Amino acid sequence: MEAIEVRPDDGFVVVALAGELDVADADWSDAIDDALRDGASRLVLDLTNVTFIDSSVVRALVLAHRRVGPDGWLRLVYTHHLIARVIDICGLGEAFPQYTTVDAARRAAPTRAAAATLRAEAARATPIRRDAFSGDHHDGT
Amino acid sequence: MTARERSLRLPAELMSVREGRRFARDVVVEWGLRRLVDEVQLGVSELITNAVRHAQTDVELCLRLLDDRLSVEVRDFEPTLHRPAETRAADPLATSGRGLQIVAAVSRDWGVRGLTNGKAVWFALDLPDLASPDADVYPLVARGTDGAAGHPSDEADGAAEGSADRSMPARAVN
Numbered sequence: 001m002e003a004i005e006v007r008p009d010d011g012f013v014v015v016a017l018a019g020e021l022d023v024a025d026a027d028w029s030d031a032i033d034d035a036l037r038d039g040a041s042r043l044v045l046d047l048t049n050v051t052f053i054d055s056s057v058v059r060a061l062v063l064a065h066r067r068v069g070p071d072g073w074l075r076l077v078y079t080h081h082l083i084a085r086v087i088d089i090c091g092l093g094e095a096f097p098q099y100t101t102v103d104a105a106r107r108a109a110p111t112r113a114a115a116a117t118l119r120a121e122a123a124r125a126t127p128i129r130r131d132a133f134s135g136d137h138h139d140g141t
Numbered sequence: 142m143t144a145r146e147r148s149l150r151l152p153a154e155l156m157s158v159r160e161g162r163r164f165a166r167d168v169v170v171e172w173g174l175r176r177l178v179d180e181v182q183l184g185v186s187e188l189i190t191n192a193v194r195h196a197q198t199d200v201e202l203c204l205r206l207l208d209d210r211l212s213v214e215v216r217d218f219e220p221t222l223h224r225p226a227e228t229r230a231a232d233p234l235a236t237s238g239r240g241l242q243i244v245a246a247v248s249r250d251w252g253v254r255g256l257t258n259g260k261a262v263w264f265a266l267d268l269p270d271l272a273s274p275d276a277d278v279y280p281l282v283a284r285g286t287d288g289a290a291g292h293p294s295d296e297a298d299g300a301a302e303g304s305a306d307r308s309m310p311a312r313a314v315n
Contacts, residue, residue, distance in 0.1 A: 082182075
């Protein structure tokens with residue numbers, strides 16, 4: 001189950017989440033919303049103990065990223081390869097560079113992996129072909 | 142060769158996303174395909190999320206182990222195909238349309254087929270032994286059954302290559 005920990009810190013708020021994040025429960029998104037509603041504009045989401053995310057989480061991250069505004073920031077701490085992969089598939093390595101510790105996020109010191117993600121994105125074509133949605137309705141395995 | 146098949150029927154509830162994902166994970170591990178756990182979990186999570194949100198009917202999850210691939214299908218009982226409102230994969234900060242983008246990125250192929258009483262959205266994965274080097278992306282290696290440890294610093298590069306070339310046609314969506 002998810003463990004949610006909100007740690008008000010010096011000038012920024014850390015929300016630590018754990019477990020598998022998806023639409024099956026709203027606790028994790030409530031924790032993010034609560035922090036933003038309380039006026040946090042510099043937010044560290046500590047996903048170190050998160051083992052699964054899907055597009056519902058990505059959507060929440062993008063919305064939170066918008067809400068902190070141009071003067072704030074939202075930084076993600078993660079080390080799990082599945083999170084890195086989802087962020088990469090969604091082309092969000094630039095918006096959410098990888099920090100591997102809360103302290104690195106506070107100091108805005110992305111890891112090398114984030115730089116690799118950015119290079120990979122720059123070199124890559126559009127991740128899903130547009131004609132995927134313009135073909136016939138039915139196909140078989 | 143006899144295909145192995147496992148299925149699970151789930152109610153139209155958000156909790157079904159998690160239940161279906163865990164069921165699929167267990168089946169894949171039972172079949173000795175631990176290397177495909179990430180792909181299966183991501184694909185199942187996205188397809189069941191779509192089904193319970195849009196079709197709002199019961200959902201049937203079906204995994205089939207075939208000679209050359211693992212096929213995963215999520216059926217619902219509403220015949221209408223819901224096309225995504227937008228497919229702007231080029232906009233990283235879009236807030237919708239990502240679920241099928243993820244399915245497409247982790248699978249060899251995917252698509253939709255009509256059923257007499259609903260529809261099925263499916264994706265297929267290469268079996269690890271038959272996977273081409275390009276399809277054998279880093280998370281599979283990192284979670285390999287040989288117990289090899291992951292190499293986080295290699296992850297980002299490998300992930301990009303895994304989805305770069307898809308020659309199979311991907312069709313319409315729900």
